[in-house]
Amino acid sequence: MNRLVENRWIESALRWLLGGMFIYAGVVKFISPQSFADSIATFRLLPPQGINLLALWLPVFEMTLAVSLVVNLAKKSALLGILLMTAVFAFALASAVARGLPVDCGCFGGHGPSVSQNWVSLGRDLLLGGVAFVLYRHALQKSLPARTTVIGPRVVASP
Amino acid sequence: MKSALSVSSEEKKGRGELSAFRWQHVIGTDLLRLGVLATACMCAALVFNQLREPPLSLTYVSKQSRLEQAVARVVDSEDKSTENIPPATATATSQVIGLPEFQQLVQSKRVVVLDARPEIFHRLGHVPGALSLSREAFEQDYARWRSVLEPSRDQLVAVYCSSASCEDSQMVADALVKLGYRHVLVFKGGWDEWTKADLPEEKQQ
Numbered sequence: 336m337n338r339l340v341e342n343r344w345i346e347s348a349l350r351w352l353l354g355g356m357f358i359y360a361g362v363v364k365f366i367s368p369q370s371f372a373d374s375i376a377t378f379r380l381l382p383p384q385g386i387n388l389l390a391l392w393l394p395v396f397e398m399t400l401a402v403s404l405v406v407n408l409a410k411k412s413a414l415l416g417i418l419l420m421t422a423v424f425a426f427a428l429a430s431a432v433a434r435g436l437p438v439d440c441g442c443f444g445g446h447g448p449s450v451s452q453n454w455v456s457l458g459r460d461l462l463l464g465g466v467a468f469v470l471y472r473h474a475l476q477k478s479l480p481a482r483t484t485v486i487g488p489r490v491v492a493s494p
Numbered sequence: 495m496k497s498a499l500s501v502s503s504e505e506k507k508g509r510g511e512l513s514a515f516r517w518q519h520v521i522g523t524d525l526l527r528l529g530v531l532a533t534a535c536m537c538a539a540l541v542f543n544q545l546r547e548p549p550l551s552l553t554y555v556s557k558q559s560r561l562e563q564a565v566a567r568v569v570d571s572e573d574k575s576t577e578n579i580p581p582a583t584a585t586a587t588s589q590v591i592g593l594p595e596f597q598q599l600v601q602s603k604r605v606v607v608l609d610a611r612p613e614i615f616h617r618l619g620h621v622p623g624a625l626s627l628s629r630e631a632f633e634q635d636y637a638r639w640r641s642v643l644e645p646s647r648d649q650l651v652a653v654y655c656s657s658a659s660c661e662d663s664q665m666v667a668d669a670l671v672k673l674g675y676r677h678v679l680v681f682k683g684g685w686d687e688w689t690k691a692d693l694p695e696e697k698q699q
Contacts, residue, residue, distance in 0.1 A: 387552055391540065392536045394539075396535040411520075415528060
């Protein structure tokens with residue numbers, strides 16, 4: 336995977352795919368924040384004061400990160416944001432699986448609470464997180480040599 | 495030679511520290527940018543919310559509570575307009591039915607079919623003859639279909655939503671029972687089971 340992303344076209348394709356998916360997910364939630372808030376509530380992780388704020392903020396944040404990823408603007412920050420988001424989603428889904436809670440992921444619109452769907456959502460989330468991780472690591476490695484001042488070994492004359 | 499080696503290892507260590515510092519610095523910068531972006535997004539989200547009609551309240555109210563509030567408002571409006579609502583009997587409950595029974599009722603047209611899904615899904619396709627009475631817009635939808643529903647609260651009413659895992663049909667059925675309807679059926683399999691059985695569907699023009 337690391338070698339694959341060395342290829343500029345593959346890296347761009349993965350970036351667009353990830354960005355496209357997050358734009359779609361953001362738009363679906365943005366259109367119906369109440370339905371997304373209902374999905375968040377099924378996780379039973381947040382107090383009522385936090386649910387609607389998250390339902391309002393997350394779609395805007397997702398769309399912003401996804402657009403900046405697609406247009407290649409502040410790419411590293413966007414990838415780190417997506418990576419962190421997928422980690423938080425994975426934690427929430429894993430906790431639902433552990434508690435045997437039928438939740439409605441709400442990731443790409445609401446589909447009603449379901450235990451079996453939790454595994455599908457978790458798998459998809461980990462896959463997206465994996466892609467974000469590989470792309471972020473690649474972007475990070477690419478950014479480092481250009482900024483690092485390389486100090487060469489000092490030649491010391493042996494006595 | 496020994497001193498040269500020791501200097502070299504120190505420098506290697508120094509380079510390692512510098513590299514670690516650079517990594518931390520780069521990730522720290524990314525996190526800082528992300529924090530600024532997240533704050534800006536929160537401000538934008540709150541502004542967008544104020545432009546919504548109606549804006550989402552900042553404290554979450556559960557689906558059940560929202561529906562109960564809507565039913566209470568419907569009861570209030572009926573009190574004022576007709577003063578003629580039969581009270582919900584203590585024993586009245588909704589009854590769950592399967593596909594064969596539901597299909598038979600739909601074909602015989604002996605039932606008022608209600609679609610509890612959001613209206614957008616109803617527009618895309620619904621059981622023939624079904625009326626949209628969504629859980630989310632219960633109050634508005636009920637007002638729209640009042641003339642069809644209220645003449646007889648003894649008529650058969652069947653409610654469905656998207657699939658067996660959705661709760662909307664049961665919630666809408668309970669709301670109708672509270673409004674005095676005595677024969678409320680819930681088709682649990684919903685739209686999912688109906689379409690999987692390859693049964694006819696209708697689309698709103």
